[in-house]
Each structure stands twice: as structure tokens, then as C-alpha cells.
Amino acid sequence: MFKDTRAFSGYSVNDIPKAKSFYRETLGLDARDGVMGLLELHIKGNNPIILYPKPNHEPATFTVLNFPVKDVEATVEELKTKGVKFESYDFENFKTDEDNIFRGDGPYIAWFKDPAGNILSVLQE
Template identity: 30%
Template sequence: MLNSCEAMAVLPAKDLKRAREFYRDVLGLEPAEENEAGLTYRTTAGSGFFLYETDNAGSAKNTQVSWTTDNLEKEMAELRGRGVVFADFDFPGLKTENGIAELGGERTAWFTDSEGNIHALGQRA
């Protein structure tokens, strides 16, 4: 039933103006649509997410958006150059080196946006 429907992530922002600046200045994204409810972003790969203002932003402790790239180190270097800090983990089942974890054939790195939302950046083997 839902396989023909478009799906999109929904991200909260405590400060929509600040979030918009982060997505523009740090991630290089501009909204494809804008209305009183929030901002819709779309990638050229066909995915997207909706960003809206709420006091609940930053409360989730799980990955909320996952990005896939063909060159993880290159993307990380560019994002680091724009001020992104990648998380480091060292506990059973998850250890990062230089911000990258090896997970079942995928290499993944995590960062947070200006609103505390957790993003993953991964490269499939």
C-alpha cells in the first residue's frame, strides 16, 4: 500500500532561522519549498526532509537522517572544513576511528545539526 508513496524525514528545530543557516552555510542546502509550517529540502538523488519549529528539538537520542555517499572521507573533510564535529564512540559493538565506525560492510560517521538532531553519513562497501 505505501510502496508507491513518497516518504520523507521530519526534523524538529528550536530555532528555524538558525537551523536554516546551518543547513545552508554548513551542509550547502537550500529549501525547495517554504511555507508557514516549515522548510522542505530535497536532494538531487530524490530524497528529502521537512524542517519545522518546535521546542522538542534535540530530544531524540537516535539517528534521525542518514546520508549515503560514495566517498566518506571526502565528505567528512568538507564538512569538517565547515565546522562539523563528528562523534567518537568507544563501547561494545561500536568504536570509531577518526569518527568512522565499521558496521557490517558499511562505514558510518555521525554528527549533530544546530538543533541537536543526529545525522549519519555512511558509505556502503
């Protein structure tokens, strides 16, 4: 039914100008003003990701956007120089290291938040 649709993802933020600055300047994405006050994130090979303003926004408690990268360590280091703060997790079977990188089963991955508190990640391809 939906296999040939041009599906897209979206999530809310509480401040579109702040989000636009973060996604454009900090993360280097093509962030464009959309219709009706939306923000569109244009990422290679995908339909735009839509960020919409929501005055009573509550951040997602799960990862809303993942960025595959060749080198998680280098990416984390570069983002930290731009002021990005990474999350630390210390659960029994789920711990990030001193560099805020999870190196357990699966790909190396590190999580951070956008200005609205939504959780994003970088993960090694």
C-alpha cells in the same frame, strides 16, 4: 496501501533560521522556506524532508538523516573544515576511530549533529 504514496520524512528543530543556515551553507543542501514556518530540504530523487519548529524541541537520540557519500574520509575531513564536530563512540562492539569513523561490519559511517542536536550521518556507498 501506501506503496504509491509520496511519503516524506520530517523532524523538529528549535531554531529554523539556524537550521536553514546549517543545512544550506554547511551541508550545501537546497533548503527552502516552506509554508507555516517550515523548512524544506530538497534532496535529489526524494520528496522534501520537512523540518518544523518546536519550542520545546528535544533532539532525537537516533540518526534522523543519512547522507550516502562516495568517500566518508574525505567528506568527514571537509565537514570538519566547516566546523562540524563528529561524534565519538566507544562501546564494546561499536567504536569510532581517531577520525570519528566507524569501520566495523557494514559501511563506513560517521555521525554528527545539526544545530538542534539531531543526529545525522555520512556513510560510504
